Amino acid sequence: MRRATQTAADRAYVAFVESAWTRHLRLAVLLTGDRWRGEELLQDTLVNIYARWRRLARHDDLHAYLRRAMVNNNTSLWRRRRRERLVAEVPDHPARTEGRHPDxxxxxxxxxxxxxxxxxxxxxxxxxxxxxxxxxxxxxxxxxxxxxxxxxxxxxxxxxxxxxxxx
Missing domain, CATH: 1.10.10.10 (Winged helix-like DNA-binding domain superfamily/Winged helix DNA-binding domain)
Known part of the structure; x- marks a missing residue:
């Protein structure tokens, strides 16, 4: 009986991950500033959620919970990498072209x-x-x-x- 419950919980988690991955990947990439770090942030956060899945599955808004967890995890990563420079060089005043939006x-x-x-x-x-x-x-x-x-x-x-x- 317990095994069937685990399987149902695992299926629910897999369904959540499938619905959350593309929805939250862009947020993760924007938070980290890098595609690979964004994927890593999202994946690590989803792994942390899996560890608490039984309790969290009853949460009202799992997507809001995931967003908050990603922001918190990114802040923790940033604090650990505080000295690492994320951008090699950002010019003080980039060249501007009149009348255009930034790419x-x-x-x-x-x-x-x-x-x-x-x-x-x-x-x-x-x-x-x-x-x-x-x-x-x-x-x-x-x-x-x-x-x-x-x-x-x-x-x-x-x-x-x-x-x-x-x-």
Whole structure:
């Protein structure tokens, strides 16, 4: 009987992973700034969730839980790698072309120049389209702190790339 329960739980976990992988991979890549680190972050987070799957399977919003766990895991990784420089060189003032939006490489380099917390706020706000209150809950800080990080991040992004109308 216990074996059948494990199999059902395992099937539920596999279904969750299949639904979560593509949905959250881009978030992981944006948080880490690198495709391979993003995949590693998502995979490590999903492994951690599997270890607690029986308890978490009853959670109201597993995708929200996964997002928060990825942000927390990324912050922990960043703290461990604090001295490692993620971007080889980001120019102080990249060449700008009048009237164009930054291409994805320019924007990616600019995002990598932000602190991990600022990057998390920008990605969660503009990619995941989460409200400030939810971002504050995910990051374990106040709404005022989220607003402050967001304002500083947007100001920094504006100095690094041509200002699109949306920023």
């Amino acid at each position: 994805s490489a320019d924007l990616r380099a600019a995002l990598l120049a932000l602190s991990p917390k600022q990057r998390a706020v920008v990605v969660l706000r503009h990619y995941e389209d989460l409200p400030e209150k939810e971002i504050a809950r995910l990051l374990g800080c106040t709404v005022g702190s989220v607003k402050s990080h967001h304002a500083r991040a947007i100001a920094r992004l504006r100095t690094l790339v041509r200002e699109p109308s949306g920023l």
